[in-house]
Amino acid sequence: MSETTFPRVAVLGGAGTIGTTVIGAMRGAGWPADRIVAAGRSGDSLDAVAEQYGVETSTDATAAVLGADVVVTSVKPQDMRALLAQIAPTLPADALVLTPAAALPASFYESLLADGVAVVRAMPNTPARLGKGAISISPGTHATDAHMDLSERILSGAGLVVRVPEEQIDGVSVVSGSGPAFFYAVAEAMAAAGMANGLDKELAEALAAQTLIGAGALLEESGETPAELRAKVSSKGGTTLAALAAMEAAGLQGVFSAGANAAIARAKVLGEELQQG
Ligand SMILES: NC(=O)C1=CN([C@@H]2O[C@H](COP(=O)(O)OP(=O)(O)OC[C@H]3O[C@@H](n4cnc5c(N)ncnc54)[C@H](O)[C@@H]3O)[C@@H](O)[C@H]2O)C=CC1
Numbered sequence: 001m002s003e004t005t006f007p008r009v010a011v012l013g014g015a016g017t018i019g020t021t022v023i024g025a026m027r028g029a030g031w032p033a034d035r036i037v038a039a040g041r042s043g044d045s046l047d048a049v050a051e052q053y054g055v056e057t058s059t060d061a062t063a064a065v066l067g068a069d070v071v072v073t074s075v076k077p078q079d080m081r082a083l084l085a086q087i088a089p090t091l092p093a094d095a096l097v098l099t100p101a102a103a104l105p106a107s108f109y110e111s112l113l114a115d116g117v118a119v120v121r122a123m124p125n126t127p128a129r130l131g132k133g134a135i136s137i138s139p140g141t142h143a144t145d146a147h148m149d150l151s152e153r154i155l156s157g158a159g160l161v162v163r164v165p166e167e168q169i170d171g172v173s174v175v176s177g178s179g180p181a182f183f184y185a186v187a188e189a190m191a192a193a194g195m196a197n198g199l200d201k202e203l204a205e206a207l208a209a210q211t212l213i214g215a216g217a218l219l220e221e222s223g224e225t226p227a228e229l230r231a232k233v234s235s236k237g238g239t240t241l242a243a244l245a246a247m248e249a250a251g252l253q254g255v256f257s258a259g260a261n262a263a264i265a266r267a268k269v270l271g272e273e274l275q276q277g
């Protein structure tokens with residue numbers, strides 16, 4: 001499909017966090033509003049999506065996928081089986097299913113939809129809303145290079161898009177999918193440490209948030225690595241080195257390893273539960 005044509009894309013769960021992000025990324029990349037339909041449940045903020053992005057909306061996923069070239073299934077993993085049952089009768093045989101859901105393998109979709117359906121799994125993250133996401137895509141059994149190219153084109157306005165084999169998605173999910181939550185948790189912990197040392201809550205939270213913003217911006221602007229930038233804060237014999245040594249002794253790396261292991265174990269359990277139905 002040529003770069004100058006715009007496949008028709010149905011975003012199911014289009015009023016949700018990631019669905020809205022995908023629509024915003026497409027619109028930001030010049031995707032025409034009349035080539036996108038957002039489907040949600042009644043009660044979802046579909047009016048706000050229509051107003052912000054000018055796209056058509058529907059509360060009927062079955063109807064929304066009619067005539068779609070790409071169907072983005074942006075619902076929670078727990079809602080996926082019901083959604084696939086809903087769209088299976090009207091999903092065009094040659095449509096690409098692009099799914100951001102965690103935990104569910106491509107084979108789950110392949111087993112519940114028509115034989116030969118092309119599935120691409122994506123793992124986005126919330127900064128994608130600002131075009132600063134870190135997103136992976138992985139092909140299912142029947143996805144071709146053209147399907148991967150199309151998926152990348154749909155997501156390119158959302159940030160960095162990398163291709164990984166499906167077995168690496170859980171690892172990507174830990175680093176970039178969940179990653180924003182970890183940085184926010186660190187900011188909360190830093191604010192709490194400030195409060196424990198005499199700062200009031202408002203000041204501690206403002207300083208921690210601005211430090212997260214500034215550190216990220218410096219990383220982006222400088223082109224230096226986190227290790228190089230960390231070294232520039234850490235004077236020999238100074239306070240930062242003392243803090244980092246104490247954090248390491250308290251198990252900093254172990255904390256993140258434990259988090260990663262827990263996330264990956266949870267993805268496996270959730271995936272197995274949901275595949276059993
Ligand atoms: N939020 C995040 O940071 C990330 C989320 N994901 C994945 O993205 C997917 C979506 O997550 P969120 O956007 O956070 O969830 P969300 O809860 O914000 O949005 C899901 C939307 O789907 C709608 N929905 C459910 N069933 C529907 C149906 N049958 N028809 C139409 N709409 C339906 C819900 O009403 C809701 O508006 C999940 O599978 C999640 O694993 C992946 C990476 C990061």
Ligand SMILES: O=C(O)[C@@H]1CCC=N1
Nearest residue numbers: 101102173177178179
């Ligand atoms: O925890 C979650 O449900 C989502 C999926 C990947 C990252 N966050």
